[in-house]
Amino acid sequence: MAVYTEVGEAELSAFLTRYDVGRLLSYKGIAEGVENSNFLLRSEGGTFILTLYEKRVNRADLPFFVGLMEHLAGKGLSCPLPVQPREGDALGELAGRPAALFTFLEGMWSRRPTADQCGAVGKAMAGMHLAAADFPLQRANSLSVDAWRPLLDACGEDADRVEAGLCAEIAAELTELEANWPSDLPKGVIHADLFPDNVFFLQGELSGLIDFYFACNDVLAYDLAICLCAWCFEQDGAFNVTKGRALIEGYQSVRPLNAAERDALPILARGASVRFLLTRLYDWINTPANSFVTKKDPKEYLRKSRFHRQVRSLADYGVTMDFRTA
Amino acid sequence: MAVYTEVGEAELSAFLTRYDVGRLLSYKGIAEGVENSNFLLRSEGGTFILTLYEKRVNRADLPFFVGLMEHLAGKGLSCPLPVQPREGDALGELAGRPAALFTFLEGMWSRRPTADQCGAVGKAMAGMHLAAADFPLQRANSLSVDAWRPLLDACGEDADRVEAGLCAEIAAELTELEANWPSDLPKGVIHADLFPDNVFFLQGELSGLIDFYFACNDVLAYDLAICLCAWCFEQDGAFNVTKGRALIEGYQSVRPLNAAERDALPILARGASVRFLLTRLYDWINTPANSFVTKKDPKEYLRKSRFHRQVRSLADYGVTMDFRTA
DSSP, X not given: OOOOSOOOHHHHHXXXXXXXXXXXXEEEEBSOOSSSEEEEEEETTEEEEEXXXXXXXXXXXXXXXXXXXXXXXXTTOOSXXXXXXXXXXXXXXXXXXEEEEEEOOOOEEOSSOOHHXXXXXXXXXXXXXXXXXXXXXXXXXXXXXXXXXXXXXXXXXXHHHHSTTHHHHHHHHHHHHHHHOOOSSOEEEEXXXXXGGGEEEETTEEEEEOOXXXXXXXXXXXXXXXXXXXXXXXXXXXXXXXXXXXXXXXXXXXXXXXXXXXXXXXXXXXXXXXXXXXXXHHHHHHSOTTOOSOOOOHHHHHHHHHHHHHOOSGGGGTOOTTTTOO | OOOOSOOOHHHHHHHHTTSSSOSEEEEEEBSOOSXXXXXXXEETTEEEEEEEOOTTSOGGGHHHHXXXXXXXXXXXXXXXXXXXXXXXXXXXXXTTEEEEEEEOOOOEEOSSOOHXXXXXXXXXXXXXXXXXXXXXOOOBOTTSHHHHHHHHHHHGGGHHHHSTTHHHHHHHHHHHHHHHOOOSSOEEEEOSOOOGGXXXXXXXXXXXEOOOTTOEEEEHHHHHHHHHHHHSBOTTSOXXXXXXXXXXXXXXXXXXXXXXXXXXXXXXXXXXXXXXXXXHHHHHHHSOTTOOSOOOOHHHHHHHHHHHHHOOSGGGGTOOTXXXXX
């Protein structure tokens, strides 16, 4: 949950005069998004999401994020569409922060994703990858393989307070990942954070993708590897092969993986689990006790990292070996 | 800000089948209310507020609160109206907690109330007092004068960590308040927490009152005394007599105070400032550092308490002595 910035009615009303949305009727801070302040706003013109970008988001990246949402929505993908002001840029300023107004997407995120929902998210992600293929802006992945060791170093010996030996275990895994990280796979724009709370469903159908604030240019199959971590484990920590299969086959029904991508999926998933392990570990160690940010347990991703290290092929993810052999 | 309870879509959809509001379209936890979890909910039938009552609210009091809102809305007062299910009670159960669905009120609360807004809230409060006159349920004020010394005792010597000598200063004030607390003034249902964040304005007009979860039977003028504390001080701590006059005259334009009420207003305001001083002090001392509840500064109400102790008559609140002499 997050509302970091208080916004007054007068300044908000002034901000809205840039848009053809009529007069302000109400706005409520909502518990959505961890990096920015979000408000559900109602005006005579309808219902919107107002986002204020806080300091953890680099201002130089905002044109990429906002432009990507415009681009994807323009291709028919269901994601928040930045509302265009009568004049100037969709990205404005409010309460001393960059700010933008977005269309509101109906739908609910799934607290307990089903295999059908895993299939739907695979399809939608592949659709996003295809729709973004001609998006002209570029943004490097600031949380890819070369960012992980500095994160581990920043955690230092505090990592071992989470579990004895953790620092050494991650260091050894990083050595392997750095030596074997694939570099010749198809690249493009990835979402890079497509967790269940960023995917909405409505009456059984996927109704939209949100929160593109980690999107970047990287290996496309890495995005799928992130979803293998985020969608396919049960509460008890077990990997669900039915969900794994549904996710991967859903993806392939829209954008088939080539042989090199399929072979690389286990190491990409090892990398994805370490990436989230490290950022959670860093936040766990560095978030002040009196912060109102809910800390996420790094151990969840330690267990996932260990699982993916055991994986030898897509069969361990539930995909039969003869599926779509290229 | 507060969302204490996670609600799943399946259980929420099941809960909504009690009502004629169509299918669920979306719901977002909102940063409103400090005692309960609130969600802004959209269904095919419109926009609503869903409230889940958390443990700080006594279940036995809920029929009073919900019934009061029904009663007031039925009299034309703009406040959230509990949506009636097709069968049974407006108070249901969701996620293991008592829960109710309310109509959504447009409007924004004023971060910096103006004198006009003080006048409007005085009028609206008097209107509420009159509209509640025939409300049949009763609820004692659990935070009235006899509750204050136990609160101070619970704070103990920790009070002096906020300011040296604070414990003795409050104890002396309580002795005076207990000896002189008025008991023969007109009573009725009061809101008891009508702070600016509980009053909405839209296009310059007061559009609604919310959050009746401290409402109770008590001295009517005590409600006005609370507003003198909550609405009429500037950020720098100074009492604004223009706002004080607007508030009191706004109230009297709907329900004139009798002479005893006018005479008692200073001591009622002393009591009101001590009541909020003590609950803030208690929360300040007892809220764990890692809680995501924002702690409110008790010293703000210490300064207000000291101001009201200097007040000799309504003239000090900006009301001229010859105003409406009864």
